[in-house]
Amino acid sequence: MSGSELALEVKDLRTTLFLREGRVDVVRGVSFQLKQGETLALVGESGCGKTMTALSIMRLLPDPPARVTHGQVLLAGADVSRMPEHQMRSLRGETVSIVFQEPLTSLDPVFTIGDQIVEAITSHRKLQRGEAREMAVEILKEVQIPSPGQRLKDYPHQLSGGMRQRVMIAMALVLDPKVLIADEPTTALDVTIQAQILDLIRTEQEQRRLAVLLITHNLPVVSQVADRVAVMYAGEVVEEAPASEIFSDPRHPYTQGLLSSIPSAAGDHKHLYTIPGRVPDPRVLPPACLFAPRCPYALRRCWQEHPELEATVSAGHADTSTQPDRHLLRCWNPQPFTALQAIEPQEVDRRIATSE
Amino acid sequence: MASYLARRTGYMLLILTISSVVIFYALRTAPGGPSGGGVLNPLSSQEIRQAYDKRMGLDQPVYTQYFIYLGHIVRGDLGTSLANGTPIVELLGTHARNSLVLGLTALLISYVIAIPLGVLAAVKRNTWVDQLAMGGAILGMGIPNFWLALILVYFFSLRLGWLPSAGCCDPPQLILPALVLAAEGTAVTMRMTRSSMLEHLHDDFVRALRAKGLPEWQVILRHVLRNALIPVISLTGLRLGWLVGYALIVETIFRWPGVGYLLVDSVLRRDYPVAQVFSLLLIVFVLLANWFADIAYGLANPRIRVA
Structure with missing residues (x-):
C-alpha cells in the first residue's frame, strides 16, 4: 500500500467537550486509515462519538464547547488540524464532503435546490452562474433525479425525503471530492428508500474512486456497503477488521452483542438479545476496560487495566500482520462468537438479509 | 385568490x-x-x-x-373643513404626503440601524457589542416618545443649535421627528432580529452550509439572516400600526403638518368632517398595512407561499 493512495488518515484523535462541570473526552485515541475507493464503516450506538469524529475531521465541531485536543487528521496527505480556517474552508466540499442524517433540516428552507447547489459550486470555482447551473443539472441527473431542470426551481419542502437525500448527495459530490463522509445517511428514510440511497452511494463510489466514511448504527447497512468496519464504544475504537470478518468472526464482546441483537425475521428466538447495562458516563471513566460492566466474559484484569487496540490472530487467517486485512481488537479476554450465542456466519448473513 | x-x-x-x-x-x-x-x-x-x-x-x-x-x-363627497372651508380632498393630498414622508423616513432609519445591529449582537453574543445593543434597545423601548422628543429638541435645537425644533418640510426639519418616531420600532426590531438570528444560527442547515465550504459571511448574511427576517417582516405590519398612533404625538410636538397633526387639531376644534375622514383614513391605512404584511410574509417564506 503506497502512502499516496491514502485519502484520509486519522491519527490518535482526541476530541474534548469543555463543559461547566469540566472536560469530557468524547473521542479518545481514534485512529484509522481510508484508501481511495474504500468504504470504512464507523459503527456504534448513539453517543459513542461517531458524529464527533466526523465533525472533527471536517473541523465543524460546535466550538464552544467541543475542540480537537490531540492527534492529526490528514486529508490527501495534508494535515488539516493546524491549517488556517480559510484554507480548511477551501477543502470543504472540494476535497471532503459530508452528507448528514436529516436531509430536510440540512437544506436551507428559503432557497431553491438550484440556488443551493450553484452556491456550493461558485464558492469554490470562478464560474458563470449559467455554467454552474449546467453542472447542477448534470449532477442531479447523475443521482437519478427525474427532470432535473425543473427540480432546480423547487424548494426543499417540495421534495420527498429520498429526493432530498439525493440532492444532499449531489451537492456533496458536485465538486468531485476525494472523501465522502456519510453520517447516518439512511436513518431518517423509509426502508425501501434506504436501499436506493445506499446503492447510489456505492455506484458513485465505484465511478469516482471515492473514499467513503460511513457512520451508522445499523449493521445491515454496513454489511451491504463496507469494506472495513471500525466498532466504536464510549469514544474508542474497540475492534477494527474487514467487514466479512466482523460478521463471521467478531472478537470483541461488544461487537458480538451488537450482532446478536439484530432482529431476525425467521423468529426462532422468542427474545431478542440485548446488551445489559448502559454506556458509561464519559465524565468519570475508570482506568479499566470500559465495556467490563456489561461484558459476560469480564475477568479481574478487565476491571483493573485499560486494554489497548492491538492486532489479533483471527481464525482462518494465518497472516495477520499485513495492513489491509488486519484485525484490531481492544480486549483482554476475547472469546469465539459461538460462546455468546450459537449461530453460524451464514445464519448471521441470513438474519441481516431478512432484517430491516 | x-x-x-x-x-x-x-x-x-x-x-x-x-x-x-x-x-x-x-x-x-x-x-x-x-x-x-x-x-x-x-x-x-x-x-x-x-x-x-x-x-x-x-x-x-x-x-x-x-x-x-x-x-x-x-357619492365621493368628503366635504369641507368647518374651520376654514378647505375641501378635505385637498387636505388629504398634502397631509397624507407629509405623513408618508415622515413615516417612511422613520422606517428606513429604523431598519438601517436595527437589522445590522441585531445581526451583530447575535453573532457577537454575550460580548460588549451585544450588551450595548441590547441596552440601547431597552432604552428605546422604555423611553416614552414624547419625552424623547423633548430631550432631543432640548439638546439638538436649544443647546447645540444643530437642528430646527419644529416645522416642515426641509430635510433638517425631518430628522428629529423621524428619529423619535423610529425609536421604539428600532428597539423592537433589533431585539427580534437578534433572537431570530440566534434561533437559526444553530439550525442543521447552517452546519451543512459550512460543510459545503461557504465563507462564514455568506452563511450568516445570505442564509441565516434571510431565515431570521421572516418574523421581522411580519412585525412590519404591526409596526405600521404603531407608527400611526405615534404619528399623532410626534407630529403634534414637532408641528409636522401630517395626518396625525391635522387629526389632533381637528378633534380639538370639533371640526367634525375633517376628524371623521382622517380617523377613517388611519384605519384604512392600518388595515392595508396588515394585509401588506401578510403578502410580504408569504413572499419571504416559500413554505407559506406554495401552501
Whole structure:
C-alpha cells in the first residue's frame, strides 16, 4: 500500500467537550486509515462519538464547547488540524464532503435546490452562474433525479425525503471530492428508500474512486456497503477488521452483542438479545476496560487495566500482520462468537438479509 | 385568490362601517362642538350658534346626520373643513404626503440601524457589542416618545443649535421627528432580529452550509439572516400600526403638518368632517398595512407561499 493512495488518515484523535462541570473526552485515541475507493464503516450506538469524529475531521465541531485536543487528521496527505480556517474552508466540499442524517433540516428552507447547489459550486470555482447551473443539472441527473431542470426551481419542502437525500448527495459530490463522509445517511428514510440511497452511494463510489466514511448504527447497512468496519464504544475504537470478518468472526464482546441483537425475521428466538447495562458516563471513566460492566466474559484484569487496540490472530487467517486485512481488537479476554450465542456466519448473513 | 380578495375587502368594509359609526357618535358626545368654541368664536351669542348649527345641520338628531353624511361619502363627497372651508380632498393630498414622508423616513432609519445591529449582537453574543445593543434597545423601548422628543429638541435645537425644533418640510426639519418616531420600532426590531438570528444560527442547515465550504459571511448574511427576517417582516405590519398612533404625538410636538397633526387639531376644534375622514383614513391605512404584511410574509417564506 503506497502512502499516496491514502485519502484520509486519522491519527490518535482526541476530541474534548469543555463543559461547566469540566472536560469530557468524547473521542479518545481514534485512529484509522481510508484508501481511495474504500468504504470504512464507523459503527456504534448513539453517543459513542461517531458524529464527533466526523465533525472533527471536517473541523465543524460546535466550538464552544467541543475542540480537537490531540492527534492529526490528514486529508490527501495534508494535515488539516493546524491549517488556517480559510484554507480548511477551501477543502470543504472540494476535497471532503459530508452528507448528514436529516436531509430536510440540512437544506436551507428559503432557497431553491438550484440556488443551493450553484452556491456550493461558485464558492469554490470562478464560474458563470449559467455554467454552474449546467453542472447542477448534470449532477442531479447523475443521482437519478427525474427532470432535473425543473427540480432546480423547487424548494426543499417540495421534495420527498429520498429526493432530498439525493440532492444532499449531489451537492456533496458536485465538486468531485476525494472523501465522502456519510453520517447516518439512511436513518431518517423509509426502508425501501434506504436501499436506493445506499446503492447510489456505492455506484458513485465505484465511478469516482471515492473514499467513503460511513457512520451508522445499523449493521445491515454496513454489511451491504463496507469494506472495513471500525466498532466504536464510549469514544474508542474497540475492534477494527474487514467487514466479512466482523460478521463471521467478531472478537470483541461488544461487537458480538451488537450482532446478536439484530432482529431476525425467521423468529426462532422468542427474545431478542440485548446488551445489559448502559454506556458509561464519559465524565468519570475508570482506568479499566470500559465495556467490563456489561461484558459476560469480564475477568479481574478487565476491571483493573485499560486494554489497548492491538492486532489479533483471527481464525482462518494465518497472516495477520499485513495492513489491509488486519484485525484490531481492544480486549483482554476475547472469546469465539459461538460462546455468546450459537449461530453460524451464514445464519448471521441470513438474519441481516431478512432484517430491516 | 379571488375569494380571498373578496373576503378581505368585505371584512375591511365591515370594519370601516362600524368604526365610522363609532367615530361619528364619539365626536358628537364630546362636550362643545363647532359652535361651542371649536370653530366659532367662543364668545358668540346663543342666536349665532343656533343659526350656525341649523345651517350646518348640526341641530338634527345624530343618526339623521350620520345618514346624510353617509350619503355624501358614498357619492365621493368628503366635504369641507368647518374651520376654514378647505375641501378635505385637498387636505388629504398634502397631509397624507407629509405623513408618508415622515413615516417612511422613520422606517428606513429604523431598519438601517436595527437589522445590522441585531445581526451583530447575535453573532457577537454575550460580548460588549451585544450588551450595548441590547441596552440601547431597552432604552428605546422604555423611553416614552414624547419625552424623547423633548430631550432631543432640548439638546439638538436649544443647546447645540444643530437642528430646527419644529416645522416642515426641509430635510433638517425631518430628522428629529423621524428619529423619535423610529425609536421604539428600532428597539423592537433589533431585539427580534437578534433572537431570530440566534434561533437559526444553530439550525442543521447552517452546519451543512459550512460543510459545503461557504465563507462564514455568506452563511450568516445570505442564509441565516434571510431565515431570521421572516418574523421581522411580519412585525412590519404591526409596526405600521404603531407608527400611526405615534404619528399623532410626534407630529403634534414637532408641528409636522401630517395626518396625525391635522387629526389632533381637528378633534380639538370639533371640526367634525375633517376628524371623521382622517380617523377613517388611519384605519384604512392600518388595515392595508396588515394585509401588506401578510403578502410580504408569504413572499419571504416559500413554505407559506406554495401552501
